[in-house]
Amino acid sequence: MKQDPLILLAAGGTGGHLFPAEALGVELMKRGLRVRLATDSRALRYSGLFSKDMIDVVPSETVRSRAPWSLALTSLTLGAGFVVALNLLRRLEPAAVVGFGGYPTLPPLLAARLLRIPRVIHDANAVLGRANRFLSSRVDAIATSLPGVLDRDPGLSPKTTTVGTPMRPAILAAAAVEYVAPDSGGPFRLLVIGGSQGARVMADIVPGAIERLEPSLWNRLVLTQQVREEDMMRVRGHYDRLKIKCELAPFFTDLPAKLASHHLVVSRSGAGTVAELSAIGRPSILVPLPGSIDQDQFANAGVLAQVGGALRIPQSELSSDRLASEISALAAEPKKLTAMAKAARSVGRLDAAQRMADLVMKVAGI
Incomplete structure (x- = not known):
């Protein structure tokens, strides 16, 4: 029996990244899709939509210092995470990978690019975060919470859609x-x-x-x-x-x-x-x-x-x-x-999860 399409969500392990991912996951599941979360170990302490059997921990590291040894450690950890993510995506065969910011999104999104899997990123800030800035030219679509974030960037604005920040049911x-x-x-x-x-x-x-x-x-x-x-x-x-x-x-x-x-x-x-x-x-x-x-x-x-x-x-x-x-x-x-x-x-948007889900399904061709 053919399974419903899977959307892999990727997010840093803090609430600011995880909660919008959870909200989108709820909406996608309402539409009959399956979801999983790729993140770092911090996410395991959060309750909500993602039970432990729905979470795949991918090695990652934040740029904490410009010191050569620190940059080398970050690069090695992200490289290991890329290998883990590559194997994960080959096994899961997701219809799309959606990133919500933070360095833990780099390995899954870059692996998805190599495997030609459709890619979307979402940024909730008024200024694009560093991980999302790096990924922005390597994805098919960019969703922002606020209008005007990339209006002055002619290379990115055509693939940018303002959707708001997806809100979990409790909000x-x-x-x-x-x-x-x-x-x-x-x-x-x-x-x-x-x-x-x-x-x-x-x-x-x-x-x-x-x-x-x-x-x-x-x-x-x-x-x-x-x-x-x-x-x-x-x-x-x-x-x-x-x-x-x-x-x-x-x-x-x-x-x-x-x-x-x-x-x-x-x-x-x-x-x-x-x-x-x-x-x-x-x-x-x-x-x-x-x-x-x-x-x-x-x-x-x-x-x-x-x-x-x-x-x-x-x-x-x-x-x-x-x-x-x-x-x-x-x-x-x-x-x-x-x-x-x-x-x-x-300035609040209560329909952001629906708008984000529409965009993800369009990019994934579902």
């Missing part, structure tokens, strides 16, 4: 929850997150900012904060001393629901986070990760800041005093929070 459910601004004198729910790996700056700055709020706001505050294990004791001790109602954890498995239930979000501005804030429609204070070559998080935050859905604060300008001031001002203006939520929602 779509959260997007159905209407934003309700805090009542004057009622609970004010603040969510602080730092990306898939957490962020030390949040542990360093946020407790001091909370301490600088007016005591009247302390009594209203319901705080949920992502805190790395190594920072947990000092952060919890700070809030215990202030008698702040808080929930602290290194990782939240129910993050979509938490985004929907809070009045204000303080976060890094990874592509996945910005896309989810847009889809759900929640006001935010965004602190881009500094020092990245592409400044992608700064550009991502700008998408929401430009429409009035977020405040963008570079980390170099972030202090406990500044953050306390911004939180206090927003907590005192429920109408502004509502307007920010509406503005954020205006």
Whole structure:
């Protein structure tokens, strides 16, 4: 009996890459296709669509340094990953390979090129990531989350389609929850997150900012904060001393629901986070990760800041005093929070998974 066509999804092992891949996988399976995931070992800790028997771990390595020994190690590891991916694709015979960014996508996409298997990449950032930039001239189609990413590149723009960021079912459910601004004198729910790996700056700055709020706001505050294990004791001790109602954890498995239930979000501005804030429609204070070559998080935050859905604060300008001031001002203006939520929602795309699936099936000739 002939099996249904298989689509191999390739993604780096963090939520920002995996969650859009999962969302596309759900949509493709609804259409009767089979899916598998090629990734690195980090993905094994994530729950969701991809059970362990659906995941193929491919050796990969990120460029961590320009030192010759580091570049050599990266090249050797990616070379080994290419051999593994080549054998994997020969065995699976996928109808297409779809990459979602990160260095673990390089071996499967390059192997697919050698085997003449149709190839698509998706990039959720406002600036094309380094792995996707390398692959962009070697694939059949490019999907972007945001318009205009490759408009100035005549070699790539003709094969580029803006589809948005595919959203997993939990985000779509959260997007159905209407934003309700805090009542004057009622609970004010603040969510602080730092990306898939957490962020030390949040542990360093946020407790001091909370301490600088007016005591009247302390009594209203319901705080949920992502805190790395190594920072947990000092952060919890700070809030215990202030008698702040808080929930602290290194990782939240129910993050979509938490985004929907809070009045204000303080976060890094990874592509996945910005896309989810847009889809759900929640006001935010965004602190881009500094020092990245592409400044992608700064550009991502700008998408929401430009429409009035977020405040963008570079980390170099972030202090406990500044953050306390911004939180206090927003907590005192429920109408502004509502307007920010509406503005954020205006740039969200809830049909991105369907649009991405249409593109993949077209390229695969299904």
